[in-house]
Amino acid sequence: MASHHVSAEVIETMTKVLSCGMEERVIEVVEDSPDNGSSSASTSIYGHDGSIPEQKQTPVENLDEALQLLRDKDDTSRFIGLARLKAILDNKKEFLGDSDVIAKCWAAVPTGFLDRLLRAGDQKSNQVVDRDWVISLAVCLLETKTRILQILATLAATAHGSAALLASKSWPVLSQLAVEFPLSFEIINLAFRFAINATGNISGLQPSIHGTLSEWITVFDYHRNVDTIPLFEHVHSLLEYLPKDQASDIPRWLAPLTLRLLESSTTCYENPSKSRYAIVSLSIALMRCYTQSFPSLLYGSSLRMDTTVINKYTTTIKPTTWMFVQLCLVDIRSSIPSLIEGSSRPGYGSTLTHLTACYDLISAFIGFLVDCSDAMSGSDDDSDKLPFSPELLLQIREDISNTCSLTVEYLCDRFQMSQVCGAIPPARPGIRTNQDRLSLVAKTPQSPIMAEDPLVRSQLAMLSLWLREDEGEMLRKEAGSMANVIFGLYGKAPDLRYPLVMILEQFQYNPGGLHHIRYTDGWSILIDDLTSIVQSRAPDRDTVICGLQMVDMMGPVALHAIKEGKSEEEWQPFARIAKRLVAKGSADLLDLKAAIVSLAMELLSRSPPIMSVESAELRKKFFEVPSRLLAARDKMDEATREDMELAAKSFKLQSLGRGR
Numbered sequence: 082m083a084s085h086h087v088s089a090e091v092i093e094t095m096t097k098v099l100s101c102g103m104e105e106r107v108i109e110v111v112e113d114s115p116d117n118g119s120s121s122a123s124t125s126i127y128g129h130d131g132s133i134p135e136q137k138q139t140p141v142e143n144l145d146e147a148l149q150l151l152r153d154k155d156d157t158s159r160f161i162g163l164a165r166l167k168a169i170l171d172n173k174k175e176f177l178g179d180s181d182v183i184a185k186c187w188a189a190v191p192t193g194f195l196d197r198l199l200r201a202g203d204q205k206s207n208q209v210v211d212r213d214w215v216i217s218l219a220v221c222l223l224e225t226k227t228r229i230l231q232i233l234a235t236l237a238a239t240a241h242g243s244a245a246l247l248a249s250k251s252w253p254v255l256s257q258l259a260v261e262f263p264l265s266f267e268i269i270n271l272a273f274r275f276a277i278n279a280t281g282n283i284s285g286l287q288p289s290i291h292g293t294l295s296e297w298i299t300v301f302d303y304h305r306n307v308d309t310i311p312l313f314e315h316v317h318s319l320l321e322y323l324p325k326d327q328a329s330d331i332p333r334w335l336a337p338l339t340l341r342l343l344e345s346s347t348t349c350y351e352n353p354s355k356s357r358y359a360i361v362s363l364s365i366a367l368m369r370c371y372t373q374s375f376p377s378l379l380y381g382s383s384l385r386m387d388t389t390v391i392n393k394y395t396t397t398i399k400p401t402t403w404m405f406v407q408l409c410l411v412d413i414r415s416s417i418p419s420l421i422e423g424s425s426r427p428g429y430g431s432t433l434t435h436l437t438a439c440y441d442l443i444s445a446f447i448g449f450l451v452d453c454s455d456a457m458s459g460s461d462d463d464s465d466k467l468p469f470s471p472e473l474l475l476q477i478r479e480d481i482s483n484t485c486s487l488t489v490e491y492l493c494d495r496f497q498m499s500q501v502c503g504a505i506p507p508a509r510p511g512i513r514t515n516q517d518r519l520s521l522v523a524k525t526p527q528s529p530i531m532a533e534d535p536l537v538r539s540q541l542a543m544l545s546l547w548l549r550e551d552e553g554e555m556l557r558k559e560a561g562s563m564a565n566v567i568f569g570l571y572g573k574a575p576d577l578r579y580p581l582v583m584i585l586e587q588f589q590y591n592p593g594g595l596h597h598i599r600y601t602d603g604w605s606i607l608i609d610d611l612t613s614i615v616q617s618r619a620p621d622r623d624t625v626i627c628g629l630q631m632v633d634m635m636g637p638v639a640l641h642a643i644k645e646g647k648s649e650e651e652w653q654p655f656a657r658i659a660k661r662l663v664a665k666g667s668a669d670l671l672d673l674k675a676a677i678v679s680l681a682m683e684l685l686s687r688s689p690p691i692m693s694v695e696s697a698e699l700r701k702k703f704f705e706v707p708s709r710l711l712a713a714r715d716k717m718d719e720a721t722r723e724d725m726e727l728a729a730k731s732f733k734l735q736s737l738g739r740g741r
Contacts, residue, residue, distance in 0.1 A: 092236060096251030143169050144176070144186075151189040159194050187225065230264045237271035240279035246272040247289060256296035259312070260304045266315040269293060273322060283322055290319055295334045302337060309345055313359040320366045331374045335367070339378045343401035346408050357408060358435050364405075365438035368445055379405070380449045380468050400469045403477065406446055409439040410480050417487045421494055433536050440539035443481065447546045482556050485547050488540050489559050496566040499531045532573035538580075541570075545583030557587055561594030564601045571606055578610070582627045582634075589637035598638050607631050608655055611677065615662045615670055625673055632676040636683065643687050656681040660706050671710070671717050675725045678710055682732040707732065 147169060150162025166186060169176070176182045233255075236242030246252060246268070255265040273290060277283055294316060301312050316338065345360055367375050380402055416436055423429060453467060467474060531537055548560055567581050585603075588594030598604065614620055614628045635655075659681035662674055685703060707729035717725070 092233065092242070092245045092249050096233075096249050096254055144182070148185060148189040151191070156194065156197075159191065163190070163194075183225070226258070226262065227264070230258075230262055230268060234264060234268050234271060237268045238275060240275055243272040243275035243279070247276055247286070253296055256293060257300055259297060259300055260307055263311050266311060270315060270318050273319065277322060287323060290322055291332050291334070294319060294332070294338075298334045298337050298341075301341065309341055310356050310359045313342070313345070313363045317359075317363045317366050320363075320370055323370050325369050326372045327370055327374075331371065335371065335375070336378060339367070339375070343379070343405055346405040347401055357412060358431070360405075361409065361412070361435060361438045361442065365441050368442065376445050376449045380446055399473070402468045403473050406443070406477060407480070409442050410477075410484050412436065413439050413443075413484050414487055417491045420491065421498060433534075437536045437539045440536070440543050443484070444539070444543045444546055447481070447543070447550065451546075451550065478551070481547055482551055482553060485544055485551070485556055486559055488544060489563055492537065492540060492563060492566050495531060495537065496569055500569075532570050532577065537570075538577065541577065541580040541584065545580040548584060548587040554591070557591045558593060560584060561588055561591045561597050564588070564594065564597030564603060568601045568603045568606050572610070578627050579623050582630050586630050586634050589634050592641065595638050595641040598634075599642055604635070604638065605654075607635055608658060612658055612662070615673060615677070620670070625670065628670075628673045629676055632673070632680055636680050639680075639684055640687070643684075656685055656703055660703055671713055672721045674710060675717060675721050678706055679725060679728040682707065682728050686732055 143165065147162045147165040150158045151166065153159055153162070170186070233246065237246055255269055259265045273286060273293075277286060297312060297316065301307065301309060342360055342364055345356065364379065368379075413436060416432060420432070420436070423432070449468070469477075529535075544560065548557065551557075563584070567585060570577055571581055572578075585598070588598055611628055611631055614624055617624075620628075639655075659677045662677060681703065707725065711722075711725060711729065
C-alpha cells in the first residue's frame with residue numbers, strides 16, 4: 082500500500098507539471114507580444130568568458146531569484162532568469178529529484194516566452210547572445226515534459242502506477258498533449274491495460290475510456306492539419322475494452338471520429354500503406370462495436386462531404402463515402418491476384434488481416450444498400466437515402482462485381498492449392514507448372530486451413546450478399562464454377578453453412594450451376610445436411626432458413642436433371658428421407674418438413690409412367706405422408722399450408738390416375 086500512495090503523489094505532481102501554463106497558452110501569447118521589452122535585452126548576462134557569473138547566494142536563494150525573474154513581465158528579466166535557472170539545475174542535481182522544485186520551476190516559465198525563444202532566428206534582434214544557445218535552452222526545458230512522460234510510461238506499466246494515473250485529477254492533460262507528444266497515447270493505453278489486468282473490472286473503466294476517446298477527438302479536431310494515424314491506431318487499441326455489438330448508447334465521439342476517417346480516406350500521408358491499414362482497421366473495429374449504428378454513419382448521408390479528385394485529364398467531385406468504399410475495393414483488387422504466390426513473403430499475415438477487414442466493410446456496405454432499397458420502396462422522395470448519386474452508384478456496383486469475379490478466381494485457385502497440398506515438388510529448381518506452384522504455396526506455414534481462414538469466410542460472406550443483389554449473368558456463371566469449392570468446404574465448419582447455401586441458391590438461375598451441383602456430389606451432401614437439420618432438437622433460425630433455401634434450390638436441380646432424362650432412382654433417397662422425417666425430428670419444423678415433402682411429391686409425380694417395382698412401392702407408401710403432415714395444419718404458416726394442400730391434392734390425383 083505504501084508504494085501505491087507514493088506512486089499517486091509522484092504522478093499527481095508530474096501531471097500538474099505537464100499541465101502548467103496550458104490553460105493560459107493563448108492569453109500568454111497575446112499579452113507577451115514580441116515588442117514587450119525585448120529591445121532592452123542587449124544587456125549581456127554572461128561573463129567575459131561566456132559563462133554565467135558566479136552567484137554568491139545559497140542555491141535555494143539563487144533558485145528563488147531565478148524564478149522571480151521568470152515571473153517578471155519583462156522579457157529581458159525572463160531571459161536572465163531562464164539562463165540562471167538552467168545553470169542552477171545543471172550544478173545542483175539534487176533539485177532534479179525534488180518533485181516540488183520541478184513543479185515550481187515549470188509553473189514559473191511562461192509558455193509564450195518559450196515559444197518566442199524557439200523562433201529566435203525568425204526575427205532580427207539586437208541581443209548580444211548566441212542564438213543557437215538560446216534555442217537549445219528553450220528545447221532543454223521542453224524536453225522536461227518528454228522525460229516526465231517517460232517516467233509516467235514506466236509507472237503506467239505497473240498495477241499501482243496505472244491505478245494512480247487513472248485516479249489523478251490531472252489525468253486529462255495527457256490527452257491534451259497527445260498531438261505534440263505521441264507517448265501520451267502509450268501511457269493512457271498502458272494505464273487502462275494494466276488496470277484492467279489487475280482488477281478485471283472492465284465495465285467500471287468503460288466511462289473513463291469513453292471520456293478519454295472524447296478528449297482525443299476534441300484535441301485532434303482542434304489541430305486539423307496533423308497526421309491522424311496515431312489517433313486511429315490508439316483508438317483501435319482502446320476499443321478492445323468496449324463490448325461488441327452495442328445496440329444503443331451511441332457515444333458522442335463516434336460521429337466526429339467517423340468524419341475524420343472519411344476525410345483521411347481521401348488524403349495520402351508520407352506512408353500511404355500504413356494510413357490505409359489504420360483507417361480500415363479502425364473502421365472494422367467500430368463496425369464490430371456498433372453494428373447497428375456505425376454503418377449508417379459511415380455510409381449514410383448524415384456525414385456526407387464532397388472532395389475534389391484530380392487525375393491526369395479531369396477534375397471531379399466525389400463524396401467521401403464513395404472514396405472510402407473505393408479504398409477498400411482497390412486494396413482488394415490490387416492484392417488478390419498475387420496473394421497466393423505472396424504467401425511466403427514477409428507481411429503476408431498483416432495483408433490477410435487487412436483484406437479480411439476490407440471484405441467485411443464491403444459486406445456492410447452491401448447490407449446498407451439493401452436497407453436503402455427497402456426504405457426507398459415506399460417513399461416518394463428517395464434522393465436523401467442513397468449514399469451518393471445514381472451515376473456513382475452504378476459505377477461502384479460494377480466495381481463490386483469486378484471484385485467478386487477476382488474473388489471467385491482466388492477461391493478456386495485456393496481450393497486447388499489445398500487439394501494438391503501433398504503433391505511432390507518439381508525435380509528441377511524453380512516452379513514450372515501451375516500445380517507445382519500451388520503445391521509449394523500450400524506448404525507455406527503462414528497459409529491457414531481454408532475452412533478456418535478468416536479471409537475465406539469474409540469472401541464467402543460478401544459473395545453470398547452480392548450474388549443476391551447482382552443480376553448479371555456473367556458473375557452468376559462464374560460463381561457456378563465454384564461448386565467444387567463450396568461442397569469441398571461444406572460441413573467443415575458450422576458457421577460456413579449459411580453463406581455457402583446463400584451462394585448455392587443463386588445456382589438455380591444458371592443451368593451450368595445446376596449441372597455443377599449434381600456432378601460434385603452436391604445432391605447427396607445437401608440431403609445429409611437436411612436430415613441433420615430436421616433431426617436436431619432445437620435448430621436456430623438461420624439453420625431453419627438454410628434448410629428452406631436448400632429445398633428451394635434442390636427443386637430446380639432435380640427438375641433440370643429430369644429434363645435431361647436422368648433415372649428416377651436418383652431421387653428415391655430423397656423421397657425415403659422425406660417419409661422418415663415426417664414421423665421423426667422436431668415438432669417445431671413443420672414448415673421445413675412441408676417443403677421437403679412437397680419437393681418429394683413433385684419428384685415422384687415427375688417419374689415416368691413405367692417405373693421399377695421399387696419406385697412403384699415407394700410411391701404407394703408415400704401416398705399417406707402428406708395427410709399425416711397436414712394433421713398439424715393449424716401450426717403451419719398459412720402460405721405453407723396452402724402450398725402443401727395443393728401439392729398433396731395434385732399428388733393424390735396423379736397417383737389415383739396411375740392406379741397408385
